[in-house]
Amino acid sequence: MISHLSKSDRGQTLPIYVWLTGVLLFVAFAFFAFAQAASARNGAQSAADAAALAAAQEARDELMGGLELSIGGGDDWPDWLAGEKFTGEGARVAAETLAAENDSTVIGFGPAEVNGYPGFRAEIETTYTVGDSIIPGTESKHAKADATAIVKPRCGIDPSADPEKAVEFDCEGGESFEIDPDDFELDDLPDASVLFSVHLAD
Secondary structure, eight states: OOOOOOHHHHHHHHHHHHHHHHHHHHHHHHHHHHHHHHHHHHHHHHHHHHHHHHHHHHHHHHHHHHHHHHTTSOSOHHHHHTTOOOOOTTHHHHHHHHHHHTTEEEEEEEEEEETTEEEEEEEEEEEEEOOOOSSTTGGGOEEEEEEEEEEEEOEEOOTTSOTTSOEEEEEGGGOEEEEOGGGOOGGGSOOHHHHEEEEEOO
16 A cells, blocks of 8 residues: 655655755765865975975985085085085075975975984975865865985995095995095996985884
8 A cells, every 4th residue: 555645744854855965965075175285295295205305305405415425525524425514505405496396385494314314394385275164174275295215325335445446336236336545437337226225214
């Protein structure tokens, strides 16, 4: 037997439908708001990672330049190879450049050391906001994130070796090469990625 709702029953169920529709809409908008926030956080973290890596790569370039100039010019070039001589000049500019390319601004920057390896910590804030949502204040809220990247020397020498004589280097990955300060050419040095690794700190 098919029953039919009376006018009274229909009048009672209509508010329930309206209420359920409202709940579903609220859940949908809330989910969208959280998705917006998550997207902003991910974008901020990517920008922070890029900024920190750019700073560390700039330091690696400085190490390579100092190493090239110091070989044959004294006995301190092993310090450059050990990653101990760079000043970090230009590192912040590199970080700011990469942050800007990722729609962000560097709001905190400085040297950092992780497990004995030098590097840089960059804190950024996005230039864009989370956007309008049902959560008050998101239309003016910027995402923030930070990251640290380090420069890790990949080659070592015998501490007792004379830096003014030919020195054999052993590097990670089984690579090796020799530097003779009295007979040195730039082509004698391997690529920077062989001498130093740049990566985000764990």
